[in-house]
Amino acid sequence: MGSSSSSASSSVFHPRSLLPSASQVNISSSGSARWTKSYDVCICHNQGDFEFVEEMVSYLESQPETFRCFLQLRDATPGSAIVTELCEAVQNSHCWVMVITPGFLQDPWCRYQMHQALAEAPMTNGRTIPVLKDIDRKDYPRELRCIYYIRVTFKENGFRQIKDSVLRYLQELCQSTPSTTE
Amino acid sequence: MGSSSSSASSSVFHPRSLLPSASQVNISSSGSARWTKSYDVCICHNQGDFEFVEEMVSYLESQPETFRCFLQLRDATPGSAIVTELCEAVQNSHCWVMVITPGFLQDPWCRYQMHQALAEAPMTNGRTIPVLKDIDRKDYPRELRCIYYIRVTFKENGFRQIKDSVLRYLQELCQSTPSTTE
Numbered sequence: 001m002g003s004s005s006s007s008a009s010s011s012v013f014h015p016r017s018l019l020p021s022a023s024q025v026n027i028s029s030s031g032s033a034r035w036t037k038s039y040d041v042c043i044c045h046n047q048g049d050f051e052f053v054e055e056m057v058s059y060l061e062s063q064p065e066t067f068r069c070f071l072q073l074r075d076a077t078p079g080s081a082i083v084t085e086l087c088e089a090v091q092n093s094h095c096w097v098m099v100i101t102p103g104f105l106q107d108p109w110c111r112y113q114m115h116q117a118l119a120e121a122p123m124t125n126g127r128t129i130p131v132l133k134d135i136d137r138k139d140y141p142r143e144l145r146c147i148y149y150i151r152v153t154f155k156e157n158g159f160r161q162i163k164d165s166v167l168r169y170l171q172e173l174c175q176s177t178p179s180t181t182e
Numbered sequence: 183m184g185s186s187s188s189s190a191s192s193s194v195f196h197p198r199s200l201l202p203s204a205s206q207v208n209i210s211s212s213g214s215a216r217w218t219k220s221y222d223v224c225i226c227h228n229q230g231d232f233e234f235v236e237e238m239v240s241y242l243e244s245q246p247e248t249f250r251c252f253l254q255l256r257d258a259t260p261g262s263a264i265v266t267e268l269c270e271a272v273q274n275s276h277c278w279v280m281v282i283t284p285g286f287l288q289d290p291w292c293r294y295q296m297h298q299a300l301a302e303a304p305m306t307n308g309r310t311i312p313v314l315k316d317i318d319r320k321d322y323p324r325e326l327r328c329i330y331y332i333r334v335t336f337k338e339n340g341f342r343q344i345k346d347s348v349l350r351y352l353q354e355l356c357q358s359t360p361s362t363t364e
Contacts, residue, residue, distance in 0.1 A: 115263045118294075121290065143265045
């Protein structure tokens, strides 16, 4: 990460207190609750933001944890009904990163997927991870108002915050769900 | 009201001091700030408590002030996205009565609506009205810890306290907001 990941990036981020040992949990051990879903993260985004999203996914997939990302253009099954694919992506993923840009706000598919995610788990702390990019606070969707978001000013810093959020969710999930092999 | 509305009902209720004339305010006069929102009260509840809630709403709507209640099962627009409806119910109502029961605590929609209400007005005295029923003080949501609640032991007494709370909020609102027709 370069020098651009400075503190100037306004990080509106919720410092959730972890249970003492959550950060010690190995999310990749066999039998981990992580493997109960096909993906760690579903990326919900407008196609106009594909370049940014590809870079984010590349970052997440190259981490030591090799986060498994669902990227619609790459991972959806050709021939499937689009909304079914969107729903399954939501259901088969632990976390949902919503890349909220001007394009997202105009895109009915994005709004649909956001609503499906909220309906799937209206109040599961940490599953929905809103990522704001190039939009004002006032344009933040009111449905997400009660959820802290990450504002991306500098990519590197933003990507790191996203990774930390996913990791934290998975650690808490694995901690609270007994391993199937122990 | 029968003899059951006795003083045995433990009323943990905040005796807020009113400005001298607040109780004299006519909340129903034309141009009153009351009419700036579609509803006086949004009832946030679990569907398992519908019978109790229906009775409460019936009580509130039959008062001389004819309090306008938003009751999701009755008043939501079919076909609307659920979280949008929940958000709009919060935004379009002056007060929010949270019927906190064992069902409420288990219900992610209820928790979502509670969080949206708190995000809308974290510290507006009197807008959020927690109503405890069949739960222990220890199960009271920590997010509401700084807000006095009404414990319903005897329905009639509880309903009266809820009505008084809504009325007080509306009177203070109308007193502090100049009438548009005067």
